[in-house]
Amino acid sequence: MTRTRLCSFAAWLRLVLGAGVLFALLAFQKGARADQLSEDLSGLASTDASEVSAAIAKAASRGDARALPALHALDEGTLRFDAQKRLLIKSQSGALTDALTRAAATAQGNLEEPASDNEVRRALSPALASLSLSAGSAAVRLKAAHDLGRPSDEIVPIIRNVLAKETDADVKVALSLALAPSDLASDKPADRVRALNAIRAAADASFKGDAERLVGKHPDGKFVEPDAAVRAAAFAAISAIETRQFLVNIVGNTFYGLSLGSVLILCALGLAITFGLMGVINMAHGEMMMIGAYTAFVVQNFFISKLPAHLDWYIAVAVPAAFVVSGAVGVLMERTVIRHLYGRPLETLLATWGISLLLIQTVRLIFGAQNVTVANPSWLSGGVEILPQVVLTYSRLTVIAFSVVVMLFVWALMQKTRLGLEVRAVTQNRAMAAAMGISTRRVDMWTFGVGSGVAGLGGVALSQLGNVGPELGQGYIVDSFMVVVLGGVGKLAGTIAGGLGLGLVNKYLEPVAGAVLGKIFILGFIIVFIQRRPQGIFALKGRAAEVS
Amino acid sequence: MKAEPAVGLRALHDKRGWLVVALFTLLACVLVPVLSLAVPESSPLHLPDYLVALFGKFLCYGIVALAIDLIWGFTGILSLGHGVFFALGGYAMGMYLMLSIGAQGVYKSALPDFMVFLDWKELPWFWRGFDNLSVALIAALLVPGLLAFAFGYFAFRSRIRGVYFSIITQALTYALMLLFFRNETGFGGNNGLTDYKSLYGYDLHEPSTKVTLCVLSALALLFTYLLCRYIVTSKAGRVLRAIRDAESRAMFVGFNPTSYKLFAWTLSAVLCGLAGALYVPQVGIINPSEMQPANSIEMGIWVAVGGRATLFGAVLGAFLVNGMRSFFTAAMPNAWLYVLGLLFIAVTLFFPDGVAGALGRLRRRRT
Numbered sequence: 001m002t003r004t005r006l007c008s009f010a011a012w013l014r015l016v017l018g019a020g021v022l023f024a025l026l027a028f029q030k031g032a033r034a035d036q037l038s039e040d041l042s043g044l045a046s047t048d049a050s051e052v053s054a055a056i057a058k059a060a061s062r063g064d065a066r067a068l069p070a071l072h073a074l075d076e077g078t079l080r081f082d083a084q085k086r087l088l089i090k091s092q093s094g095a096l097t098d099a100l101t102r103a104a105a106t107a108q109g110n111l112e113e114p115a116s117d118n119e120v121r122r123a124l125s126p127a128l129a130s131l132s133l134s135a136g137s138a139a140v141r142l143k144a145a146h147d148l149g150r151p152s153d154e155i156v157p158i159i160r161n162v163l164a165k166e167t168d169a170d171v172k173v174a175l176s177l178a179l180a181p182s183d184l185a186s187d188k189p190a191d192r193v194r195a196l197n198a199i200r201a202a203a204d205a206s207f208k209g210d211a212e213r214l215v216g217k218h219p220d221g222k223f224v225e226p227d228a229a230v231r232a233a234a235f236a237a238i239s240a241i242e243t244r245q246f247l248v249n250i251v252g253n254t255f256y257g258l259s260l261g262s263v264l265i266l267c268a269l270g271l272a273i274t275f276g277l278m279g280v281i282n283m284a285h286g287e288m289m290m291i292g293a294y295t296a297f298v299v300q301n302f303f304i305s306k307l308p309a310h311l312d313w314y315i316a317v318a319v320p321a322a323f324v325v326s327g328a329v330g331v332l333m334e335r336t337v338i339r340h341l342y343g344r345p346l347e348t349l350l351a352t353w354g355i356s357l358l359l360i361q362t363v364r365l366i367f368g369a370q371n372v373t374v375a376n377p378s379w380l381s382g383g384v385e386i387l388p389q390v391v392l393t394y395s396r397l398t399v400i401a402f403s404v405v406v407m408l409f410v411w412a413l414m415q416k417t418r419l420g421l422e423v424r425a426v427t428q429n430r431a432m433a434a435a436m437g438i439s440t441r442r443v444d445m446w447t448f449g450v451g452s453g454v455a456g457l458g459g460v461a462l463s464q465l466g467n468v469g470p471e472l473g474q475g476y477i478v479d480s481f482m483v484v485v486l487g488g489v490g491k492l493a494g495t496i497a498g499g500l501g502l503g504l505v506n507k508y509l510e511p512v513a514g515a516v517l518g519k520i521f522i523l524g525f526i527i528v529f530i531q532r533r534p535q536g537i538f539a540l541k542g543r544a545a546e547v548s
Numbered sequence: 549m550k551a552e553p554a555v556g557l558r559a560l561h562d563k564r565g566w567l568v569v570a571l572f573t574l575l576a577c578v579l580v581p582v583l584s585l586a587v588p589e590s591s592p593l594h595l596p597d598y599l600v601a602l603f604g605k606f607l608c609y610g611i612v613a614l615a616i617d618l619i620w621g622f623t624g625i626l627s628l629g630h631g632v633f634f635a636l637g638g639y640a641m642g643m644y645l646m647l648s649i650g651a652q653g654v655y656k657s658a659l660p661d662f663m664v665f666l667d668w669k670e671l672p673w674f675w676r677g678f679d680n681l682s683v684a685l686i687a688a689l690l691v692p693g694l695l696a697f698a699f700g701y702f703a704f705r706s707r708i709r710g711v712y713f714s715i716i717t718q719a720l721t722y723a724l725m726l727l728f729f730r731n732e733t734g735f736g737g738n739n740g741l742t743d744y745k746s747l748y749g750y751d752l753h754e755p756s757t758k759v760t761l762c763v764l765s766a767l768a769l770l771f772t773y774l775l776c777r778y779i780v781t782s783k784a785g786r787v788l789r790a791i792r793d794a795e796s797r798a799m800f801v802g803f804n805p806t807s808y809k810l811f812a813w814t815l816s817a818v819l820c821g822l823a824g825a826l827y828v829p830q831v832g833i834i835n836p837s838e839m840q841p842a843n844s845i846e847m848g849i850w851v852a853v854g855g856r857a858t859l860f861g862a863v864l865g866a867f868l869v870n871g872m873r874s875f876f877t878a879a880m881p882n883a884w885l886y887v888l889g890l891l892f893i894a895v896t897l898f899f900p901d902g903v904a905g906a907l908g909r910l911r912r913r914r915t
Contacts, residue, residue, distance in 0.1 A: 281711045283845075340897055345711045346626040347896040350852060353845050354892020361885035478722045478841065481715040516726040523723040527702055527716065 037064055038100055044070060045081035049115040053123040060127035065140075070099035071128050074114060083109025122154075130158045133175070138168040145174035150181045177202045184210055189227040196233035203244035211237045244387075251390050253507040259396040259465070261503020262403035265496055266458030267476050268483035269410055270330075270451025272495045275484060276427045277447050280338060280348040284356035285480070286473025288452040291329055292322035292459025293468040294363060297374050312377040315460070322456040329359075330452025334445050356473070364470040371467035380464060399461045406457055411492055413450065423447050482526055560777045568860070569770070576607070576766030581759045597755050602874065604762035604830040606867050610769045611823035613850045613866035614776050614859060615816040620848065621857035622780050623812045624792030625709070629717030631844035632724050633692035633817040637824030638834040639728075640691060642741035643675060644684030645752075645829060649745050661743070662736045672734045681748055688825035689818050696817030697810065704806045704813070709795070718841050725839035740835025747829050758830070765826045769863070772819055776859055779815075788812055789857075846888070852895045854902050861904025868903065 040062055043055025052074075059067040073079035073089040079099065080088045087099035088107060098105040114120075129151070132144035151159060156179065163175045176198035183195030196214075199207045214225040214234040225231050271285050296318040303314040333355055341348045376395050383393035414420035422443045425433040434440050462472065479502065487498030502522065509518030561569065580603065583595040612634055620626050646660040655664040659671065677683045699720060703713060731737035750757045779785050790798040791805045799805055828834045837843075846869070854865020869891070876884035895902060 275711075279711070281715060337893060337897065344896075344900075346620075346624075346714065347852075347900065349626065349628075349711055349714060350845070350848060351893050351896040354849075354889040354896075357885050357889035357892065361882070361889065365882065474842075478715075478719055482719060485712065485716065514730075516730055519726055520723045523719050526719070527699075530706060530708060530716075 036062070037066055040064075041067060041070055041087060041100070042085060044074065044079065044114050045085040045087055047112065047115045049117045049119050052115050052120050056120070056123045056127045060130055065131060066100065068128070068131055069102065071124065071131065073099060074116065074120075075124055075128060077113075077116065079114055080107070080111040081114060082107040082111055125152070126155055126158050129155045130162060133159065133162040134165065138171060141166070141168065141171045142174055145171055145178060148174075148178040151178055153182070156182050173198065173201045177204055180207060181210075184214075189230050192225075192227070192230045193233045196230065196237045200233070200237040200240040203240045205241055205245055208238065208241045211241070248387060248390050249511060251387060253511070254504065255390075255392055255396065257504035257507035258500065259399050259503075260506060261500040262400045263458055263461055263465070264476070264480055264483050264503055265499035266403050266406060266461060267455055267480040268487070268495050268499055269407070269492070270454045271480055272484045272487060272491070273410075273414075273423070274448055274451045276491075277423060278338075278342075278444055280341075280345050281352070281481070282333075282338075282448075282451075283349055283353040283477065284333065284359060284473075285352075285452070285455055286475075286477035287356045287359040288326045288330060288455035288473070289459035289462060289476060290363065290468075290470065290473040291359065292326045292456030293374065293463040293472055294367060294372075294459075295322040295325045295456065296460045296463045297367075297372050297468055300374055312379060315377055315380075315464075318460055319457060322460045323453040326456025326459065327449040327453030330455075331445055331449040333452075334448040338448070339441065339444070360470045360474075367470070369470060371469040374463035374468055376464055395464045399464060402457075402461055406454060407492070407496060410450075410454060414492065419443070419446055419450075482522070485526055485530065560774065560781055569773070573766070573770055576603075576769075577763050580762055580766075584755060584759050597758055600755070600758050600762050601830050604758070604765045605827060606870050607762065607765035607769050608823040608827040608830070609847075609850065609866040609870055610863040611765075611772045611826075612820055612847055613854065613862035614769075614772050615819035615823070616847055616851045617854075617856060617859055617862035618776050618779070618819075619812050619816040620851060621859075621862065622785065622792060623788045623809060624795075625809065625813065626711075626714045626848060627717045627813075627816075628714045628841060628844050628848065629719075629721035630816070630820050630847050631841075632721040632839050633696060633820035634824040634827070634847075635724075635728075635834065635836070635838040636692045636695065637688040637821030638828040638838065639735055639741065639824075640678070640684050640688035640821070641825040641828045642744075642834040643678040643687075643735075644681055645744040645747060646741050647675070647679040648747070649743065652745055653743070660736070660741070662731075662739065662741075666731060674734065685825060688821045690821075692821035692824075693814050693818040697814045700810045700813040704809050718844070721839050721844050722841050725836050725841075728836035728839065736835070738835065740833060741828075742833040742835070744829065744832055752829060752832065761826065761830050765830070768822060768826055772822070773859060773863070779812075780857075780859065784808065784811070849888075849892055849895065852902060853891060855904025855906075856902065858902075858904040861902055864903055 037059075040058045041055055043051045043058070046052055046055075056071065056074075059071065069089065070079060070087050078090050080090050080096070082088060086105070086108070088096045088105055088111070089099050090096055090111075096105050096107060097103065129144075129148070133141055133148075148155075148159070159175055159179055163172065163179070166172050166175060176194070180195040180198050183191045183198075186192060186195075192214075196211065199211060211234045215231055215238070216224050218224060223231065225234065267285065267289055270288070271282060275281055296315070299318040299321050300311075300314045303311045303317075333352070337351050337355065338348055341351060380395045380398055381393075383391040383395075383397070385391050412420075414423060422433070422438045425436070425438060426440050426443050430440055433443075459472070462468070462476075483495060483498040483502055485498075486502060487494030487496070505522060506518055509521060512518075513521060580595060580600065583593055584597070584600050587594045612630065615633075616627065616630055649660070651658055653661040653664075655661055657664045659668065663671070678687070699717075703716065708716065727733055728735050728740075729738055735741065744752055746752055747757065747761075750760070752758075780788070787798065787803050787808050790801075790803070791808060795805050824834075824838075850866040850869050851862045852865070853869055854863065855861030869888075872887060872891075873884065876887055899906065901908075
């Protein structure tokens with residue numbers, strides 16, 4: 001027992017001592033390195049070009065990534081130095097920061113710009129390349145390697161040097177890819193094979209043309225590339241690129257199709273419910289989306305003028321606001337017009353078209369005919385890159401998640417609440433439901449309001465994906481009718497299947513047949529489809545099907 | 549419908565009806581040419597060219613309204629896609645007019661300008677024969693007819709009706725609009741067909757040609773009216789109305805609604821094609837925007853404003869709504885959509901039998 005305690009005490013002591021020594025060493029080294037760095041770079045604070053170039057070369061040979069900000073600033077022409085030869089970076093707004101410590105600084109005396117002529121620039125670009133490629137974390141190096149593009153001849157040897165020392169696999173691929181253009185032009189077959197292997201590993205589509213040229217033939221029947229091994233490598237590279245492109249297309253189209261489909265579902269949900277309930281088609285339904293989107297715009301502007309600090313959270317207010325505003329317009333519409341046309345669905349269709357014209361013109365007069373921009377909150381901009389060239393933007397991901405939430409909300413409303421029960425009852429048999437004491441008029445009104453509100457939510461979702469204009473709803477109305485036709489009426493599952501199906505098929509067909517032919521194809525499919533299943537994918541069973 | 553005159557097989561109309569028809573014919577076929585061509589331009593009674601063209605346009609709209617009344621007012625099928633038949637008829641005529649420009653175009657080529665622009669070397673196969681006016685006219689009737697027949701056959705056979713049918717016709721016109729917007733489709737894409745010079749050798753900019761076209765449109769309207777009148781007063785017309793009012797019952801009595809509906813639907817499309825063919829030389833352009841869903845819905849409101857299932861009400865409605873459109877878009881462009889929107893709502897809510905119904909009530913009150 002005692003021994004163990006002693007033992008543990010000794011271990012503890014060792015640990016403390018060791019840590020202390022290490023810390024001191026580190027601090028010393030850091031201080032030393034900082035001194036060295038500022039010494040190296042002091043030459044930059046000069047109006048003599050040769051002094052500046054010499055300082056650049058020294059910094060490059062030292063290989064310390066902390067010199068990068070100063071060199072970048074020199075490259076961009078924002079580097080200055082003051083009377084004490086301190087290096088400062090001048091931002092666009094005129095604020096100064098110390099080039100080495102990155103702390104805010106004030107200039108002592110006059111600010112001067114370091115010399116910058118062709119000699120300096122010639123020295124600068126290889127120095128920048130080698131420093132950013134060899135220093136810093138793997139992620140930084142990878143980004144620097146990606147940023148190389150097709151490097152110029154003087155940088156190529158530097159990249160080769162860096163590549164020889166590089167350990168990270170991803171960075172290696174990126175670096176060899178940067179070398180590929182010069183390797184491909186090389187006389188040695190081994191170089192060309194190496195380049196093609198790098199292209200294959202990266203599956204970079206921008207080299208597809210180069211690889212295809214190598215496997216082609218001259219008009220006289222000879223191969224462009226004499227070496228069979230190189231041709232084999234080129235074939236492998238082409239097939240890797242094609243596989244990657246195929247994958248990219250599939251993933252990208254699925255993603256876009258899903259997000260389009262979820263917007264369509266949001267629009268079609270209300271349409272399908274009210275059509276099932278009342279047998280009327282609301283031609284102004286698209287305008288409910290438009291109103292929702294403009295509500296988001298108004299809320300955003302309110303935040304900009306009154307609560308700029310919380311601008312990122314305007315969406316949290318816009319969503320319920322859009323639901324309420326669109327829902328209120330829907331209820332108003334139902335009470336003033338649609339209620340009085342009960343049993344005359346074709347007239348209802350025309351009257352709601354009239355309402356949509358009124359709404360469009362009113363919005364046009366209030367907000368102008370031009371599109372307005374509803375900006376994404378900062379937490380919605382950007383995205384995740386799941387594959388090279390395939391970025392799932394957060395805004396689209398959020399739209400998909402959002403519509404899932406709304407679907408759950410509608411499902412719960414229809415299945416778990418009193419209103420939902422009554423809606424289902426009236427949808428099945430209006431007269432019988434009325435006889436059971438359900439106020440069908442009240443059910444109609446609330447259902448219409450909820451359906452319009454959900455469309456308003458769809459409008460908020462759309463505002464995050466594109467521009468908002470008075471004719472926003474018109475572009476979606478035909479598609480959402482098709483969703484209703486495909487999915488059948490009054491069935492949530494049908495609407496979801498119809499919306500996703502239409503969205504996905506649309507996006508899959510677009511690259512093959514073009515957007516227009518894709519649409520025409522879908523229409524043809526729908527016409528054929530309703531031959532077989534006039535009631536949609538999920539038909540209501542029994543007599544309910546005969547009512548409409 | 550209550551306001552309907554007694555159905556007689558021998559006479560399509562009573563005396564008063566024939567009087568109105570004769571008056572209309574006189575107005576369009578005698579008064580318009582005289583006022584436009586014989587009266588000197590300095591006279592206040594002179595009818596300027598643009599009014600002749602406008603009147604001719606309205607006459608074509610009248611034919612469309614009759615076609616829609618036949619299918620909606622009498623058969624109970626609301627089409628939101630009749631613009632597509634109208635536009636197809638117009639395109640057939642437009643193709644003839646394009647080819648008859650010959651080498652007078654901007655590029656001095658025998659091919660239409662847009663094909664030269666797209667670097668096409670020869671006419672696509674579906675343009676062949678359209679340098680012949682009779683081929684173009686037949687196509688103007690046949691193409692909309694065939695499209696309507698095929699579409700209607702499948703739709704009616706699977707008993708698609710009501711709003712379902714309406715929104716599918718809307719999708720039809722939408723899809724074809726998108727198709728015609730493409731340059732590759734071969735109909736001039738976005739810009740459509742325009743810049744016509746002559747029709748059957750007559751200069752389209754001559755006032756006499758314009759008046760002739762206007763008179764031809766009036767005669768076509770007259771012919772359409774009498775044809776529709778004949779149909780709706782015949783036995784088939786009664787079946788159509790029976791289908792409108794109670795389709796299942798008509799079916800149980802022993803009629804086959806599908807064939808009757810298909811007949812009315814196809815005929816309606818053919819008439820729209822005729823209207824389109826007459827319309828294009830008078831306005832001088834046809835482009836895919838004629839197929840916008842909004843245009844087709846507006847055609848429906850012409851009939852609703854005039855009064856459904858009255859035929860002459862439909863023509864009246866087409867004249868009224870388009871007259872208002874011409875007035876408002878010139879005088880108060882911002883108000884026009886409000887007027888149109890309110891028209892849609894007011895007619896359906898308060899005047900379901902339209903102007904014709906109101907006139908009928910007025911007449912009954914007086915007697």
